[in-house]
Amino acid sequence: MPAPNTRQVTITEIAREAGVSVPTVSRVVNGRDDVSAATREKVEALLRHHGYRVQRAPRRSRAFLIDLVFDDLDSPWAVEIIRGVEDVAHAAGAGTVVSAVHGRTDSAEAWLQNLHRRASDGVLLVTSQLQEDLGPALRESSVPLVVVDPAGQPPLDAPSVGATNWAGGMAAAAHLVQLGHRRVAHVGGPSRLLCSRARLDGHRAGLEAAGLVLDPGLVREGDFRQASGLRAAQELLDLADPPTAVFAASDQMALGVYEAVRRHGLRVPEDLSVVGFDDLELATWASPPLTTVRQPLAEMGGTAARTLLELADGREVPHPRVELATTLVVRDSTAPPRSTTLSHHK
Structure with a gap:
């Protein structure tokens, strides 16, 4: 194992050294139980070696609030996704906060600040620009994340929902x-x-x-x-x-x-x-x-919302990528x- 580092390491660096994803390290840091024993032992050993304290406090109480983030809201299909998310969130007793970052870095940064203030249960991203601008910040966050219809291979190691x-x-x-x-x-x-x-x-x-x-x-x-x-x-x-x-x-x-x-x-x-x-x-x-x-835009939104609520409850998602069928x-x-x-x- 390499010599101890005097500076405070990030969970991104820990993840790279352990050969696991950033969310996995985040789950260990936050005391989540949805990590295998072998992986937990490896990550905790690196955390101790680098002087990174593992927080064993219980998971924070649920806010029953979902953040739904788009690049823009001027497309009719955005309304369909919102409808699907809202149906699932309402049935679960959760509220939905809808935001648009318009592809601007300043808007994305303002949204991230608001997200931390709201202490939402999780984030649904229907955007690619935000991933590019704030990927590192989201990786450092322990907030659950699901990507809806990602434009490419999601750079964020997060579950995603799309269509065929x-x-x-x-x-x-x-x-x-x-x-x-x-x-x-x-x-x-x-x-x-x-x-x-x-x-x-x-x-x-x-x-x-x-x-x-x-x-x-x-x-x-x-x-x-x-x-x-x-x-x-x-x-x-x-x-x-x-x-x-x-x-x-x-x-x-x-x-x-x-x-x-x-x-x-x-x-x-x-x-x-x-x-x-x-x-x-x-x-x-x-x-x-x-x-x-x-x-099936509304179904995509609903599936993503259900996945996010499962993550917020500390449950592991068995399928990181879900594609719903298209029909002519x-x-x-x-x-x-x-x-x-x-x-x-x-």
Whole structure:
């Protein structure tokens, strides 16, 4: 064992030396019983060696309060996640504090200060920016944490809840291929996000299963919002050989595709079939109602909340990553392609 260190070590350093996760060290430090005897002995030996006192005080009393944190709250799917969290929290007698950090470091730091003042039972993160800005601070905290639909591999060693994005993308492509479409475009979310890449990969796999290849010229990147769907679809419809169908990786971008079709003097689905992703309430009110891949957002929020409450009660979570199934919901925005090309209608 290395020579003792005169400075106060952090639990991050202890975790690295012990070869375990930071939350595991935190559980040992806080006297939690959901750690194996061998791991506890190794961690406690290092804590003693470095002069880090192990607190054996009983776990603090429950505040019956959950912190739910988003990057932004201006997306309709955020409301669905809040609804799922609220249902579970209410049934457990807990309140919910909803915050948005807007991707700004100062907002994230202010939120962290407020979190410590509230002494919440735990945190649900529906964000990637906060993880980048305050990852070290959260690692040092003993507050339970669950990530909802992480944009990539969560840098925080925490349980996460997501959806089967790849399977959803494959189902969308397979549906369009079965209708007879061969030139199927993709309007995706930001490529830096794992969920965006998974939906695109699923789309590609759905085409390949039918012996087709995704044309790179039919792929555009958006940001999940309507304006980006509009821009992408305008570019696609202006091609010499435009697509006969589009799979948009969000319902909001799909509505942007609708607008591009309208501006080109065309119609959905007669001239262009459109599939979205999310199955937000607005999908049923679109004209025509939107065929889409249902992402169980409320269920994701509820599952994450139940997981967080289990952690707050000191129980171990058996599955660190949970993915809920997506399902294709067929409505009126998809149909077999016309025998003529869109270029004849311009």
